[in-house]
Amino acid sequence: MNLDELLALAAQDAPTPLEHARARRAVRRVAEDHGRRLREGPEIISDVDLPDPVGGDGGEATRIGRAAQLRKRGSIIWDAGTGRLDWSDETSRIFGLAPVEAQKSMIRLVSLIHAADRTAVCRRLRSAWRHRSAVEFTCRITMRDGSAAYVEVLVEILTDRHRRPTGIIATGHDVTTACKRRQDDERRALRDGSVQKDLAEVDAETGLLSRRAFADEVGRALRTGTGTLLVVSAPPYIRRSSDVDSGHDDRLGAAAAKVLRDVVDSDPCGLLGRYEFGVLMPYTTLESATAKAEMVVGQLRSTRFLAGCPRLDAFGGLVHYDYRLPSESIELLLDAETAWRRAKHEDRPLHVLRQPPSAEDRREICRAGIRSAVEQNRFALYAQPLRDLELNRTTRHEILLRVLDDVGRPIPPTTFLHLAEHVDEILAVDKWVINHALRLIGEGAQTSHYQINVSGRSLADPLLLEHLRAAVERFRVNPEHLTVEITETAAIGNLTVARRFADGVRELGCQLALDDFGTGNTPLGFLTKLPVDLVKIDGSFIQGLPDSEPLQAVVQGLVQICRKLGILTAAEYVQDDATLDLLRAYGVDFAQGFHVGEPEQLVADRPRTRSIELELYPAARYRERRAI
Amino acid sequence: MMPAQAFPPDDENERRRAELQDSLARFLEENYSKILSFLLRQCFDPHLAQDALHEALIVTMDKWEAVSACDKPLYWVRRTAWHKLLSLHERQNGRSLVPLEPDEVAEPTSAYEAEMVLRYTLSQLPFRQRAVLALMVEGDTDEQIAMQLGLAVTTVCTYKSEVRRKYRELFRSGADEGTPA
Numbered sequence: 184m185n186l187d188e189l190l191a192l193a194a195q196d197a198p199t200p201l202e203h204a205r206a207r208r209a210v211r212r213v214a215e216d217h218g219r220r221l222r223e224g225p226e227i228i229s230d231v232d233l234p235d236p237v238g239g240d241g242g243e244a245t246r247i248g249r250a251a252q253l254r255k256r257g258s259i260i261w262d263a264g265t266g267r268l269d270w271s272d273e274t275s276r277i278f279g280l281a282p283v284e285a286q287k288s289m290i291r292l293v294s295l296i297h298a299a300d301r302t303a304v305c306r307r308l309r310s311a312w313r314h315r316s317a318v319e320f321t322c323r324i325t326m327r328d329g330s331a332a333y334v335e336v337l338v339e340i341l342t343d344r345h346r347r348p349t350g351i352i353a354t355g356h357d358v359t360t361a362c363k364r365r366q367d368d369e370r371r372a373l374r375d376g377s378v379q380k381d382l383a384e385v386d387a388e389t390g391l392l393s394r395r396a397f398a399d400e401v402g403r404a405l406r407t408g409t410g411t412l413l414v415v416s417a418p419p420y421i422r423r424s425s426d427v428d429s430g431h432d433d434r435l436g437a438a439a440a441k442v443l444r445d446v447v448d449s450d451p452c453g454l455l456g457r458y459e460f461g462v463l464m465p466y467t468t469l470e471s472a473t474a475k476a477e478m479v480v481g482q483l484r485s486t487r488f489l490a491g492c493p494r495l496d497a498f499g500g501l502v503h504y505d506y507r508l509p510s511e512s513i514e515l516l517l518d519a520e521t522a523w524r525r526a527k528h529e530d531r532p533l534h535v536l537r538q539p540p541s542a543e544d545r546r547e548i549c550r551a552g553i554r555s556a557v558e559q560n561r562f563a564l565y566a567q568p569l570r571d572l573e574l575n576r577t578t579r580h581e582i583l584l585r586v587l588d589d590v591g592r593p594i595p596p597t598t599f600l601h602l603a604e605h606v607d608e609i610l611a612v613d614k615w616v617i618n619h620a621l622r623l624i625g626e627g628a629q630t631s632h633y634q635i636n637v638s639g640r641s642l643a644d645p646l647l648l649e650h651l652r653a654a655v656e657r658f659r660v661n662p663e664h665l666t667v668e669i670t671e672t673a674a675i676g677n678l679t680v681a682r683r684f685a686d687g688v689r690e691l692g693c694q695l696a697l698d699d700f701g702t703g704n705t706p707l708g709f710l711t712k713l714p715v716d717l718v719k720i721d722g723s724f725i726q727g728l729p730d731s732e733p734l735q736a737v738v739q740g741l742v743q744i745c746r747k748l749g750i751l752t753a754a755e756y757v758q759d760d761a762t763l764d765l766l767r768a769y770g771v772d773f774a775q776g777f778h779v780g781e782p783e784q785l786v787a788d789r790p791r792t793r794s795i796e797l798e799l800y801p802a803a804r805y806r807e808r809r810a811i
Numbered sequence: 812m813m814p815a816q817a818f819p820p821d822d823e824n825e826r827r828r829a830e831l832q833d834s835l836a837r838f839l840e841e842n843y844s845k846i847l848s849f850l851l852r853q854c855f856d857p858h859l860a861q862d863a864l865h866e867a868l869i870v871t872m873d874k875w876e877a878v879s880a881c882d883k884p885l886y887w888v889r890r891t892a893w894h895k896l897l898s899l900h901e902r903q904n905g906r907s908l909v910p911l912e913p914d915e916v917a918e919p920t921s922a923y924e925a926e927m928v929l930r931y932t933l934s935q936l937p938f939r940q941r942a943v944l945a946l947m948v949e950g951d952t953d954e955q956i957a958m959q960l961g962l963a964v965t966t967v968c969t970y971k972s973e974v975r976r977k978y979r980e981l982f983r984s985g986a987d988e989g990t991p992a
Contacts, residue, residue, distance in 0.1 A: 184918055186978045190948050193929045196922035198844040206843035209861070210836075213868040220869065243963050250961025254894060317966035319937070337939075339963035352963065 243341050244352055251354040259292065260341075262350040268292060277334060277357050279326035297323035297331055308338060308351070315340045315348055321358060333362040377733035386454045388433045389440035394598065397453025397461050402512035409505045410465035411472035414519035415443070416527070417483045418458040420494040431491065432457065438490040439483065446479045456598055457588070461516065469503050473535055476501045480532045498526040502536040510539055513605055521548060546606050553608040556599070557615050561587045564620055568780035569634075569753060569773040572766060579632040579773060581668070582620045583782050584612075604640050604671060613641045617654050623785050624665075625658030634666040634696060634717075639675040648687040655691060662692035666717060670698040678712060685713050696753075701741065710748055717773075718745050722756030725776070729761040742769045835875050839868070842885055845949075849889060850896055852933050852945040863899050867892035883955075890959045893942060900938075932978050940977075943970040 184192075198206070244260050248271065251258040257274030261267070268289050272282045278295055296304050300322040311318045317339045323331045336355035343349050384393040392400065404410055417439050436458065443452060443460050453461040462479065464472050476499050483497035500522025504515055518539050526534035539545070556562070562584055569579040584600075585593035603609040620635050641647050655662050667688050675681045685695050696717035697709060701724055709715065720741055728734050738754070745752045754766050757776030766774055843864075850860035871878055871888050881887045919925040929948065933941050939960065946956045953971070957964045 186975055189919065189925050189928060189978075190950075192919060192922055192925035194922075194948055194950065196848075196926055202844050206839070206847070209865070210839045210843060210868070213865055213872065216865070217869045217872045221873075243957075246958065247961055247963060250894075254897065254961075315965050316969040317963070319939075337966075340965040341963055342965055346964070348965075 242343070242349075244350065247339065247341075247352050247354065254356075256354045256356045258355075259353045260350060261289070261352075263348065264350070274355075277332070277355070278324060279328060279330075295324050297325050299323065311338050311340060312348070312351060315342075321362065332357055333359045377736070388437045389454050390437075390444075391440050391460065392451060392453040394453060394455050397451065397455065397463070398512045398516060400451045400453070400463055401461075401515055404463055404465045405504055405510065405512060405515065406506055408466055409503070410463070411467050411469060411476075411501055411503050412515055412519045413462040413464065413472070413476045413479065413499055413501050414455065414516065414523055415460045415462070415476075415479060415483065415497060415499045416458055416523050417443075417460065417495045417497040419492040420496045434490040435492050439495065442483055442486055442489070443479060446482050447475065455516065455520075457594055459520070461519070469501075469535065469537065472501060472503075473533070476533055476535075484532065497532070498523045499533040500524070500526060500536070501533060502539055504539065508539060510542070513601070514542075514545055515539065517549060517602065518545065521545075549602060549606045550608050553599075553603050553606070554611065556586065557611050560615075562596075562612075562615065562619075563587055563593050564616070564623065564785040565593075565782035566633075566785045567775060567782035569775045570779045572763070572771060572774055577631070577780065579634060579666075581634040581775065582616070582624075582636070582785060584616055584636065600638070600671075604638060607640070609638045610641045610644050610647065613637050613647065614650055617651055620785070621654040621658045621660050621665075625660045629661055629664060632664045632666065634668050636668045636670045636698065639669050639671045639681070642669065642675060642681045642684040643677060648684055651688070651693075652691055655693075666694040666696050668696040668698045668717075668719065675709075682713060685715075689714055699755075701737070707744075710744065710750065715750055717751040717753060719753045719755055719775075720771075722776075725754045725756045725762060725766075726758065728765055729759070735765065738766075738771075739769050742771055746770060831875055831879065834879055835872065838879075838884060842888070846885075846889055846892055849945050849949065850892055852930065852948070853893070853896055853938070853941055854900065855930070855934065859899055859903070860896065863896035864892050866895045866899075886955065886959050890961070893960065897938070928982075932974075932981060935981060936974065936977060940970045940974055943967055944974045947971065947974070 248258045248260065252271065252273060255273065257271055257277045259268065259270040259274055268287055270287055270292075275282045293301060293305070304320070304322050307318050307320055317337065319335070319337050321333055321335045324334055325331055334355045335358045336353050338351060338353045340348050341350045341352055384396040385391065386393055391397075401412060419435060436454070439458070440452070440454065440460065443462070447462050447464075450465075451463045453463075455461045462476075464475065467475075480497045480499040483495050486495060487493065489495060500519045502515060502519045502522055504510065510518075518536060522534040522536050526532065540548070565583040565585055566580040567583055568577040569581060570576065571578040584596045586596045586599045588594050600609065600612065603612050616635060617637075620633070624633050637647070651667070654660075655665070669675070669681075688695050694716035695714060696719060697705060697713075697715050698719050699705070699721045700718045702721040710718070718741070720738060724734050724738050724741075728738065742752050751772045752770075753773035753775060754762075754771050755775050757763055757766070757774045757778050759778055763774055763778070846867075847860060847864055850863055851857060854860055867888060870891060878884050878887050919928050929944075933944055936944060939962070942960050943956055943962075946959065951959070953964050953967045956962070957967045960967075962970075
């Protein structure tokens with residue numbers, strides 16, 4: 184059916200009796216209203232055009248001009264015959280000019296249009312004139328006082344009786360407010376799409392809160408009242424070193440978490456480490472919490488054949504907290520962890536701390552633990568390849584620290600390092616890393632470029648730089664093939680001291696890098712204030728990059744900034760080819776991640792640079808957990 | 812002036828007023844629904860359309876003497892109502908009205924179905940083109956449309972071809988019908 188047929192069909196629609204009745208009622212209401220208004224005031228003031236639309240005196244221009252005036256639109260008329268241009272008072276008002284503006288010319292009009300829109304407007308006018316068709320557009324104008332405004336314009340071609348074009352009339356009005364509102368609506372819509380929906384950090388495998396999110400929960404509870412914190416360790420009775428690689432660990436963790444959740448019900452639960460779970464029980468007395476904790480540990484112990492594991496070996500540490508005894512969430516977590524170790528040591532299911540130990544004691548316990556780890560060399564060094572995206576081959580390795588757990592298996596060091604920083608023992612760890620890493624590098628062929636991690640907190644120690652210099656000399660490491668990565672940049676307290684360290688590192692011939700750039704507490708100011716050679720864009724910006732426009736915008740912008748400043752960029756957590764392609768397109772220099780290459784233990788001979796691993800082993804999750 | 816002489820003109824006035832009232836009643840009887848449906852094709856908000864018509868009719872009543880002298884009083888009322896609608900809409904901060912959902916558009920067979928297809932087409936058009944299409948339903952010529960809407964005749968021509976193009980675009984997949992003229 185074409186439009187004309189449709190219109191004919193629609194026009195057949197006669198009003199129903201109901202509609203007639205409705206019309207009569209409406210007319211009666213109009214009459215009443217009319218009477219009332221007549222009584223109230225003598226004149227019904229209204230903005231209507233009295234003359235007959237059909238009869239109409241004057242030409243089209245007058246008619247349109249009058250209609251425009253009634254609707255408070257400005258009008259501009261150009262007569263093709265005389266070339267004269269004229270505009271109404273309303274137009275003058277829109278332009279912010281005096282109503283009796285002597286000079287009304289085309290040149291003057293063009294000069295009033297915003298410079299950026301001028302060509303486009305002229306082009307549209309010419310095309311309208313050529314095609315004898317109306318055009319509508321919104322453009323900016325410059326007012327007399329220099330401010331700009333948006334106007335919506337309708338340009339029409341005037342014709343005489345014989346349909347010959349005689350001129351142009353433009354009618355328009357100020358739409359700045361509406362335009363700005365629309366722009367803001369669009370911006371808001373974009374923003375709503377580009378902001379993360381929620382910040383809840385939940386472990387993908389277990390559905391429990393991440394360590395950081397759980398620590399936040401504990402912190403909040405600590406400030407608001409009393410309660411108890413339970414930390415349960417539930418490792419399998421027999422552990423095999425192959426568990427990690429086979430993904431058995433993750434399955435078991437998820438299964439144990441489910442058992443845990445079933446018992447504790449609604450209290451917040453967190454995944455604190457491998458086989459380690461936290462349960463926060465706010466507003467509970469120690470007695471009821473003890474009963475619940477015993478139930479949790481009992482349930483975990485009595486569970487059989489969970490995810491292929493015959494038996495779990497569960498211990499619980501319970502600590503009571505009180506907002507009147509000041510302590511931090513990290514300290515409370517540490518207390519509870521110490522408590523379950525104590526329970527294990529004493530071979531009891533649960534150890535209850537009625538009161539957190541004093542700050543001194545806690546610090547001492549913690550320090551002793553870290554020192555003993557350093558002294559007993561309970562660490563291992565791994566090297567993970569970084570691929571140069573331009574050459575498309577591995578040219579660098581990052582040296583990673585792994586802490587060995589009580590049965591000698593490597594675990595990611597996040598929690599350990601966090602604690603070490605908290606009690607100011609990180610320097611010892613950093614020195615250990617420098618010593619051992621540089622020794623291993625020096626013993627190898629030094630064909631790659633190595634990056635070692637140093638905590639931002641250690642920078643304050645003047646001894647660290649000395650230590651580094653000595654190690655570089657002693658182990659004959661080529662300083663040009665060494666980059667010092669500053670992790671935990673948030674801990675850089677004193678910029679002057681950090682700058683001194685950075686300058687020292689560069690004097691040695693080494694390079695400087697910022698780790699995890701973009702999250703935590705790394706101000707952009709560091710880029711100009713510290714002589715940084717490389718920035719590692721935080722993995723949270725890289726994961727899911729191909730599917731997220733907001734992340735792409737952030738990465739692209741960061742890379743642009745760095746390039747202009749002469750800083751190299753590296754991307755962590757690269758997990759697929761699509762991400763690699765994007766990063767290459769953005770001009771990122773290096774890529775790192777399980778897709779590029781897994782960490783391998785650094786041994787006396789140089790790390791074997793293996794071919795690209797296209798298969799993702801479940802072990803990849805270790806690296807991810809480091810981010811938690 | 813003698814009071815007695817005032818009677819005949821008064822009488823005349825009375826008669827004239829009655830006549831006007833009569834013609835107004837007849838006019839409204841005939842055209843109320845027509846104008847309302849014209850407005851409804853503009854804004855899809857019955858309340859807004861009724862308000863605009865209400866306002867326009869109050870003015871019409873007040874000025875009926877002049878309006879009825881027009882060649883086509885309907886055009887005058889329709890133009891006034893349209894302007895009222897536009898200014899009411901502007902006062903609503905130009906909040907755009909909810910567009911209609913595209914219905915299952917098969918070949919319309921009744922006036923009602925045709926109206927639905929028409930409404931959907933209208934909802935896809937900018938407001939001046941919408942008014943042009945609504946007047947095309949009434950069967951007005953280009954000049955008549957131009958006069959009622961305060962547009963140039965060439966503009967009406969442009970808009971009409973725009974409307975046809977848009978209609979074809981919307982219902983191109985409607986299969987077997989021939990292309991509109």
